[in-house]
Amino acid sequence: MTAVLNISCYKFVPLPDAEVLREQLHARAVALGLKGTILLAEEGINFFLAGDAASVRGFVDTLRGDERFADLDPKESWSDTVPFRKMLVKVKREIIRMDHPTIRPAQGRAPAVAPATLRRWLEQGHDDDGREVVTLDTRNTFEVDAGTFDNAIDWRIGKFTEFPAALQAHKAALQDKTVVSFCTGGIRCEKAAILMQEEGLEHVYQLEGGILKYFEHTDGAHYHGGCFVFDERAVLATDLSAPESADIAIKK
Structure with a gap:
């Protein structure tokens, strides 16, 4: 029986006290025996944690006691072992680096589409x-190679900071279509959707909760392969299980 709860979650919210939070959250996570990574920045929080269910959920409940984090909605999956080796809490310039300082999701999100709605759109073809629906993969090349939506647009980017330039090169092909950007857990596709809106694309959505939420709330239809994750599980299947062995190297 799988006994380890794995969660991933993020929120764009101003955190001027990120340095203070780093010490508090590290001490709290270590006391609960959790392992994983928490990233903090002025723009928000992004975290991946694993441990026994009571400890993981207790940590999140305590976080929700801060009104800035009251609506956190982690993605959950299970494993037999903890897929992290240590507990790290870091303060960075961005919780997901895009190098595009005008993109500030905390000031307003792009429209989001629920996993069940996207599945229905893909099933009906519009x-x-x-309007024609296209899915846009905002992840790095090696992640896409592990699995993606059928017929997804893949610009073969090596890192997320390349996304703005790729958009400029391919923007014309997206006009007059409904574009759904997606990524692992939602953080990259949220920034990507806002940038596409700023660049004048009218019918843009982000996939709420990313691929992991799609797996959690649908049967995984219209997706082939698995979802690359940045821990020792490497790739998750559409039922959120990890294969016994992965043939894709973990890249950090």
């Missing part, structure tokens, strides 16, 4: 207004 959105509810009859």
Whole structure:
């Protein structure tokens, strides 16, 4: 029986006290026996944690006691062992680096589409207004190679900081289509969707909760392969299980 709860979660919210939070959250996580990574920045929080269910959920409940984190909604999966070796809490310039300082999701999100709605759109071949739907993978090349949505647009970017330039090169092909950006857990596709809106694309959505939420709330239809994750499990199947062995090297 799988006994380890793994969660991933993020929120864009101003955190001027990130340095103070780093010490508090590290002490709290270590006391609970958790392992993983918490990233803090002025723009928000992004974390990946693993441990026994009571400790993991207790940590999140304590976080929710801060009104800035009251609506945290982690993605959950299970494993037989803890896929992290230590507990790290870091303060960085961005919780997901894009090098595009005008993109500030805390000031307003791009529209989001629920996993079940995207599945229905892909099944019927268009959105509810009859417009063609395309999915745009905002992840790095090696992640895409582990699995992606059928016929997803893949610009073969090596790192997320390359996304703005790739958008400029391919923007014309997205006009007059409903574009759903997606990534592992939602953080990259949120920034990507905001940038596409700023660049004048009218029908843009982010996949709420990313691929992991899609796996959690649907049967994984219209997705082939697995989802690359940045821990020792390497790749998750559409039922959120980890294969006994992964043939894709973990890149950090």
